[in-house]
Amino acid sequence: MTDVRSRTTLRLAAGAVCVALLALPVPAAQAADAARTADDHPATRAALETFQAKAGPGAAVHAGDGTDAWTLSAGTGTVGADRPLQADEHIRAGSQTKTFTAAVILQLADEGEVNLDSPIEDYLPGLVTGNGYDGTRITVRHLLQHTGGVAAFAPDPLINAPAPNPDGTYDPAALVRMGLQLPPVAAPGEDFTYSNTNYLILDLLIEQVTGTPVHTAAMERIVEPLGLTRTVFPAPGDRVLPAPAVNGYHGIRVGGLYVWVPALSFDPSLFGGSGALISTLEDLTAFYRALTAGEVLSPAALEEMRNVQVVNDAGSGYGLGLMRLDLSCGGVAWGHTGGILGYQTATLVTGDGRHASAVTNALFQVNRPDAELRTLLDTALCEDQPQDS
Template identity: 40%
Template sequence: MTLRTVRRALVGLAAAALTTTALTATASAAPADAGPGHGGHTATQAAMEAQVEAGVPGLLGQARDGDGIWQGSAGVADLRTGRERLPQDRFRVGSITKAFVSTVLLQLEAEGRLGLDDTVEHHLPGLVRGNGNDGSRITLRQLLSHTSGVYNYTEDPDVHAQLSTGFPEHRYESRTPRQLVAVALKHRPDFRPGTRWHYSNTNYILAGMIVEKVTGHPYGHEIDRRILGPLGMRSTSLPGSSPLMPSPHGRAYSKLLSTDPQAPVQDVTELNPTWAWSAGEIISTTGDLNRFYRALLGGKLLPERQQKELTTTVSGGDELPGARYGLGVATVTLSCGVPVWFHGGGIHGSVSMASGTADGRHTAAFNLNGDWSGDPGALLEAEYCGTVASGSGTGEHTAVRKLAALN
């Protein structure tokens, strides 16, 4: 697969996420030498610095491989003070949340408490109906693989306006999961269940509701006791309706989806994430994301049957050129022939990427603290292939942003 095709695929995934002047890059790296297939993480650091030169305020990255842990940064965490980004900084991970939700549902299947071929109607009777929507025809597997056809509520014009130009007015408002689903059900389905692929945050709102129906507990409680606690992910949290970020953290910057290059940069660090809920509310660190992907891909969280279901993929068609989607994770073969599992996550002022090889022995996680520029796909190419490319984040580089956005 060519580098051009790979980057179209990666940007296609990250563009399902939300979608200042260039700063001088700064860098810090913990001692770690050669990574698999290339000499150390020099290319990764260079790719991060290229993102800053292209306009991203700051980046944070961590890689784990057979040689240990490498930590890198570029740019700043705070445009006002100039503070550099710290390895322990928390940030919003957006749609990377989806892998946590799918893992819980797969664990529940392994326990015999539900089946992936159960219908939505079976667990949430009467909820998904009207305008051609029929929960009795949609399975849990189709929710997790984005093949349900249910409309993406963040594509609704009113919601989109609230998340973009109306963000200053609506940033602290709370939404309930049922309200988010109701927005989606005002629209007809995009297609018959199981016939196509289209990224829809509504799928994972429904998945979170099913976790709560089956367990009788908040879905965040199940993530905490099944994943965060056992893995020691002490820097990861689910904020609920709180707009605040736990310390330490930098700032998050956005142009609120404006396509105007001269649009003002706004500080969007504080927001009520209930509009994302189980589709994208988690806060974490690069270290915790690597810990999660290492365990998930390494088979430490799921039995063999459920691990196979996690990584059984469907084509994303023209939306995900060159990539395939499993259950909350996606895969692409990079230009150097290395297959990588990954998911992006985008929410106001934060674009993140979590990734790993199939065995989980080499993982890498990144965060960009601006949502209008940058190329997460270039970071994967740099880390796993040693390829340094431009950080422009335009044109063909828009495919990893698809999965990283929540619009």
């Protein structure tokens, strides 16, 4: 695979679901035979079916060990049809976008254009100020790691979005101002609070430093060099989910009863570098594998990205746009989760080549199946591994 850092040098010469998944206990691993076909992963299939029974109309997991890959699906990608979800179909990745955005920032740090420990005030004077915020004390690192004390905020087109522009797009500075209307929850550096506002600020930092908006920078620096042909960071105004696609839904589940309606259409500029990415399970896997293999950042920048803030007693943590989760079979996995209108997603990879990427085509505001998703990912990564004693 082409080294993104090399191609970039030649050219210059990328909710709450995250926190919930990090905080969950790790399920017990189940031993299994090492050589199997896709249909011979009974523990993962059982975990997938349990997840889907509490999730959207359909669910899928794409997993493998670095040599072979396989996909399991349950339910349907289109209500009213028998249409299993496929690993090469487009989905909205939600907050997995944050890892792409963070990778752009860390490339800029590699190039000497951004200092992770400089205050955001140095780059965006006057943006993060007032209502208890002091941009001279909140650093770029704080924003990447959600440790600047910025209050939790996730824009919603029906509940808490600012007025759109006449063309239906959203101004990122207006989104930031809305997020900062909520007072700080901690002093900078004292605590972890997951907030989309942090990454909306980083969008503006990328544009200030590069002269290009985040969607352009992420495509040119990350997506295109890695050959992620089914990954799109949509520009403002581009609301289309490319075909083939898994359809997203809103819905409710009460016991065995459920109702699904198509997910609300929204403009990607509402989420920007915090959640606008469109991708596939296959492409998301390829991205995280390339990132953790050192094909996107320098070794020093990757080490910075993996320097986590521990967020629970189990030792799981959040780095600079990258999550670390401890596995039941021993070792750790790296990746991110995502939740956006119509979709809940997650991707994890390990240092020895194992990977698991999952999706369901609905996002619940209450009774979200975070525990079942965590079990699914852990099972897919650990089913063929010996139990950690």
